[in-house]
Amino acid sequence: MTRTRFAFIRPPMEEKMIPPFEVKLAVGAEMVEAELRRLLDARALEGEIARPARLLEAMRHGVLNGGKRLRPFLILETARLFDAGGTAALRVAAALECVHCYSLVHDDLPAMDDDDLRRGQPTVHRAFDEATAILAGDSLLTYAFDIVSAPETALPAEARLALVTGLARAAGIGGMAGGQALDLAAEGTQLAEEDILRLQAMKTGALIRYACEAGAIIGDAGGADRERLGEFGAAIGLAFQLADDLLDLTASSEAMGKATGKDAAAxxxxxxxxxxxxxxxxxxxxxxxxxxxxxxxxxxxAEGLRQAARFVAERQN
Incomplete structure (x- = not known):
């Protein structure tokens, strides 16, 4: 007796749909990643006096480890509003990412947040050592100003000066670093809402606001447009921090690629x-x-920037 063989029809596998904005963000991230690799390539830096190999490798570890590259994206997208972009926007975007990654390298140190993982990978002080991590952060910060101020960032000197000044203020005592100091001082205390808002506007919002203002500077926008885009950056900067705080309360460590629940614990x-x-x-x-x-x-x-605002508020990691 011959048995009939049945061929079961298998339903087609569902394709994972990637939202259009996430595609756009990924394309921008790839461009910035390529520029960062070029800027941190030891062969491209051979003409310098000395580039300690281990320090450069630690810098690369702190920067070339994935990430959404949201801040660089905001520079590129804001510059496009004014039909600007190209090499200048890409270099400034890469420089801002160096500053952002320097802050992460230092935030992860035992004296700060004492984290072992960043984006699912060992933090720089775990992959290397604490002293090297400190120096890698220092080097990324200072290299950012080298990138923006160099003639290769093909902008008028006045625009480069405005970009350098804005970056220094966003990253320094009145911006990110000052906000981190306030955050450390606030551990174990119950801050008022206005104090939390000021802290977060400095620690997180300053670099996001700068990204939006920088794109306007690159595009030679007028004062009113620069101010408007600064307000947009301030709004999504606060949204970014609120979303981050929400994820710290509700998301898993696996989804975030780092420890969660640390704010409450501290x-x-x-x-x-x-x-x-x-x-x-x-x-x-x-x-x-x-x-x-x-x-x-x-x-x-500005549709890309509107999508960015929604993405910031709705992100899951």
Missing amino acids: GKATLASLHGVDWTRLQLRGLVAQAEDILAPFGEA
Whole structure:
């Protein structure tokens, strides 16, 4: 007796749909990653006096480890509003990412947040050692100003000076570094809402605001447009921090690629912990609406920035 063989019809596998904005963000990240690799290539730096190999490798470890490259994307996308871009925008975007990554390298140190993982990989002080991590962060910070101020960043001297000044202020005592100092001082204390807002605007918001202003400077925008884009950057900077605080309360370490729940463990006050998850989600929706209103005068040209605002508020890691 011959048995009939049945061929079961298998349903087609569902393709994972990638939202269009995430594709755009990934393309920008690839461009910035390629520029960072070029800038941190030992062969391209042979003409310098000395480039200690281990230090350069630690810098590369701190920068070339993935990431969304959101801040560089904001520079590139804002510059496009004014039909600007090219080499100058890409170099400034890479420089800003060097500053951002320097801050992560130092934040992960035992004296700061004492983290072992960053983006799912060992932090620089774990992969190398603490002293090398400190020097790698220092080198990334200073190299950023080298990149922006160099003639290869093909912008008028006045524009390069404005970019350097803005970056110094966003990264320094009145910006990210000052915000980190306030954050460390606030451990174990219950800050008022206005104090939390000031801290977060400095620690997280300053570099995001700078990214939006920098694109306008590269595009030689007028003062009103620069101010408007600075307001947009401030709104999504706050949204970014609120989303980060929300994820620290609700996301897993696996999804984040780093430890979560550390703010509560350290006794750090955040708006999410102060007001709760539902309040935080409501504020995120409001900030997205505010950001979209700010961009209204730019019309369809600003759609990429509107998508960025929504992405910041809705991100899952």
